[in-house]
Amino acid sequence: MGSKTRPGLNWLEPVALLLPSGIWLALLLVLPTLVIFELSLVPGIRPGDVVNPSGLDNYALVFQPVYLQVIARSLFFAFGTTIVCLVLGFPVAYWIGQMAPPKWRNLLLLGFVLPLWTSSLLRSYAWITILRPTGVLNTVLTTFGLPPLELLNQSSAVFIGMGYSFLPYMVLILYASVEKLDRRLLEASADLGANPIETFWKVTVPQTMPGIAAGSLLVFISTLGDFVDPELLGGASSMTVSRLIYNQFLGATQNWGFGSSLSMVLIFAVSIAIALLIKYGNPTSQK
Template sequence: MSARRQALLLLAPAALTLLVLFAVPQALMFEASLGRRSAYGGIVHEWSLANYARALEPLYLGIFARSVGLAALTTALCLALAWPVAWWIAFRVPQRHKSALLVLLVLPFWTSFLVRMYAWIVLLRTEGVINAALAAVGLPAFDLLYNDLAVLIGQVYGELPFMALPLYASMEKLDRRLLEAAADLGASPLRRLREVALPLTLPGIAAGGVLVFIPSLGAYLAPDLLGGAKGVYVGNLVQAQFAVARDAPFGAALSFVLALLVLVAVAAARRPLAAARAL
């Protein structure tokens, strides 16, 4: 049997599964996005772009902009936290401890996200753990919960490992001789970081960036639970169309606009990836 036939045989089951369970339903959704809501919350099939026009109204564009802002901030913070940790594991930790430390990064993800968010509420609230600790050392209490900072904490908490693991993977692969050469040639630590270490880990940064940015765009639990639902993000908006207003056609149109945004983001991440490969 030829390698080509083998490859086709290996690919077919998964491709067929995704065709039936993903592509066909998405086509049904696209058709729905061209229709309108019936009085009882069903779908009236039409061929109209009205829902897309509505999705581009200033009210909803503002919500899209806000979501992009949150996702960008989450990605930047995850990078700032995860990069040093990944570097530490890759270069400063004895080999035998590495896999344990990596596992510890993802272990919290085997508990429900909702349950972990509620644990954060217990930590942050007015009479919560952190304020009790502050009071114990004689400091005043803060309103830590139900604000944008709390949303950011929840988001970063939820996405951190998705940044750390690809970063670690790219650091493992990089050529250590380049780092040594930079040190031998007398470059300062800061300069070595900026001109050698960061560029070399660019593939990891791009991959992690995509993996964090995309789910953050659709975030809705952290804004609701930790932010006190005082801001609307695309995730909440889409959720509300299906689960509250029962306006599936508009929800579908919104989500196709969101998917378009995501594709733009992925395309943007491709350029540093390609540049890094050329290096």
């Protein structure tokens, strides 16, 4: 007869399984976040200063109008890029998951995510080559007698770079939901007289809502903290929270307390987004 685990020691097995990852999270996530929070409570702290938490002055500074504009611009880029990726990614995911031959689906997905094999920095520099005034895009436009476009160092260039960088993530997550779509419901909807638009909104969207929510949240969080695309493609007029945090830690400003408070605000916003996904992202949790 095999030995039985004592009832009072049943908790040891899950603890033993979770302990390695728990230590890893504590060292690389929890402790650094606590350090950032402590620094956020020290007004005007610079490298080498004594850490002496004394109040919420840095958080009051975050909500000044000039910095609220930066936060609003970051949210604008995040929301806009999420919508662009969802609008462009859903047809691609639907075609690969429902219309493409099954034997080609893995190859199509592989081809679509190939750009992720290169660094984000390299992709941004490639877009600079394309979008600059003497770049590839304007060369092609002038060849056909069309006026050149001023895209680089504009918000439109940031949207292009972010959309290109994060569209594959949206497609992969949506594909996982679209592939499981019950085609019998689509056929039943058509048999009952629903047109394709009604079928899409009343059958397809509800079934793929978990994938839509997960993909949108992933893209939103990633673009909210993106640094490379706004820095290289947006120019000085596209200041975002991530660039502002960089300036506080590594730029000329060197105000670690204010940079830490901005980081905590960003962490708090991401935590709210994750909590909303957990609560409302799964339709079965609302029943």
